[in-house]
Amino acid sequence: MSERIREKLKILADAAKYDVSCSSSGSTRKNKNKGLGDTGNGICHTYTEDGRCVSLLKILLTNFCIYDCAYCVTRKSNDIKRTAFTVQEVVDLTINFYRRNYIEGLFLSSGIFKDADYTMERLVRVAKKLRSEHNFNGYIHLKSIPGASDELMKEAGLYADRLSVNIEIPTEQGLKLLAPDKDRKDMIQPMNFLKNEIILRESENKTFRNAPLFAPAGQSSQMIIGAAQESDKDIMFTANSLYKNFNLKRVYYSGYVPVSNDNRLPGLNTSVPRIRENRLYQTDWLMRFYGFQVKEIVNQEHPNLDLDIDPKLSWALRNVQQFPIDINRADLHLILRVPGIGIQSARKIVDARRFQRLNWEHLKKLGVALNRAKYFIICNSRNYERRDLSGSQIKQYILSGAQSKALSAVAIQLQLF
Incomplete structure (x- = not known):
């Protein structure tokens, strides 16, 4: 050249x-x-x-x-x-x-x-x-x-x-x-x-x-x-x-x-901020693959996305009256709206429940992020009983859990050195 x-x-x-x-x-x-x-x-x-x-x-x-x-x-x-x-x-x-x-x-x-x-x-x-x-x-x-x-x-x-x-x-x-x-x-x-x-x-x-x-x-x-x-x-x-x-x-x-x-x-x-780009792409994904209408996620009352949490969780927290849903009975459309459940996991849930009623352990094996999903669903298990929490309380619990997890990861890294 x-x-x-x-x-x-x-x-x-x-x-x-x-x-x-x-x-x-x-x-x-x-x-x-x-x-x-x-x-x-x-x-x-x-x-x-x-x-x-x-x-x-x-x-x-x-x-x-x-x-x-x-x-x-x-x-x-x-x-x-x-x-x-x-x-x-x-x-x-x-x-x-x-x-x-x-x-x-x-x-x-x-x-x-x-x-x-x-x-x-x-x-x-x-x-x-x-x-x-x-x-x-x-x-x-x-x-x-x-x-x-x-x-x-x-x-x-x-x-x-x-x-x-x-x-x-x-x-x-x-x-x-x-x-x-x-x-x-x-x-x-x-x-x-x-x-x-x-x-x-x-x-x-x-x-x-x-x-x-x-x-x-x-x-x-x-x-x-x-x-x-x-x-x-x-x-x-x-x-x-x-x-x-x-x-x-x-x-x-x-x-x-x-x-x-x-x-x-x-x-x-x-x-x-890169996180703003990320939130827009997540919203785009919800519109194209999860069945959300754009006005459900951003509208006159909520013109900007929450940078602290993903848009799917943000929507769920604003609509807590629609939850919990029964994971063993709800249709695919509703399951896709649960924070912590992706497209593949949702389809696996629908397929698996044909053979048995699903509990928390089953859902974990199917790839569900229970640290978020547990606030919005019920299943065939009493290991976790959903309390009557407000959207702001659920958000605080989830953010606190994520912060604790991050601190634990840092502590483990420090122990390695």
């Missing part, structure tokens, strides 16, 4: 780290005709369910940008070193890194130089060259450029496994304040086009065996949180709307990192 390419890679890989929407689960692209790569179980810079660490080349095509978004490190007014890859340089890097077993796929985003179509056309050319000229079957995630034409978006979907359009700021008012050159409609339009095209292609695939793949891993988006002082309610209601209206696979939440002293920003000198 030449020194010039090495320097470009250092600059443009560092600039890409602020984009967290690089999960690739859901694609089923297979290796054909002895080509390079195989999407397999999904490529991302993270750990898979079986503990396998996978990686991808995650870069910007360029950090030049015509926009001056207050929250963005590549904004045009920022005094940083600018550079850009050529299309062929990205292709060569991807192939060479793959052959050396450094990566299993490509995540390609970009600043916007000239205009949306000019930039998007180059992103598409990278994917097209990899697929057509190098027979590359590994994972490709392209960041779609807001405002790009439908024709380019359609072509991108034929070569990429996943496409994503960043919504950027949760509220339209926040976007107008921090990125006045951008229009929310330019973000919504490609999302809507991709949704309709994906539905159309899925229908074709059911009818025609050899119908071409179109973004088989779907589309995703990302929101920067904390830059416009929006509430968690604003964030999650926007996310819920994106899931419902555009069939998104994932919405990602990226805590604002101070990258400028722009007076439009809310005077944040530190990054958004």
Whole structure:
């Protein structure tokens, strides 16, 4: 690798780290005709369910940008070193890194130089060259450029496994304040086009065996949180709307990192706490997999998530009148709402109680976190009788127990030295 390419890679890989929407689960692209790569179980810079660490080349095509978004490190007014890859340089890097077993796929985003179509056309050319000229079957995630034409978006979907359009700021008012050159409609339009095209292609695939793949891993988006002082309610209601209206696979939440002293920003000198990101992801999970409605978790009375406890426990404490539930009789929907019971444990409970009535020991073996669940359920056992406690009392008991457990772990560590 030449020194010039090495320097470009250092600059443009560092600039890409602020984009967290690089999960690739859901694609089923297979290796054909002895080509390079195989999407397999999904490529991302993270750990898979079986503990396998996978990686991808995650870069910007360029950090030049015509926009001056207050929250963005590549904004045009920022005094940083600018550079850009050529299309062929990205292709060569991807192939060479793959052959050396450094990566299993490509995540390609970009600043916007000239205009949306000019930039998007180059992103598409990278994917097209990899697929057509190098027979590359590994994972490709392209960041779609807001405002790009439908024709380019359609072509991108034929070569990429996943496409994503960043919504950027949760509220339209926040976007107008921090990125006045951008229009929310330019973000919504490609999302809507991709949704309709994906539905159309899925229908074709059911009818025609050899119908071409179109973004088989779907589309995703990302929101920067904390830059416009929006509430968690604003964030999650926007996310819920994106899931419902555009069939998104994932919405990602990226805590604002101070990258400028722009007076439009809310005077944040530190990054958004990681625990806030975590609570938003937990809420997202409850909406997508546990049957919760967004207004049950965040609403006018509770606009922000509790940072001390997870949102499922927070909801249960606000609705203690709905508990306890009988674990041997309640349906799956209710069991999933019990703090300390995950999806797999809930399904195991429903299966196991067909053969015998379950007690505390059974539940513990099935993976239930009894330190939380015991306040909200009854079962075939009298080892623990649920007392008539208020939500605040239960919260105090749980937090005290967690603190005692943490202190015990520290004591054990000290004994080892």
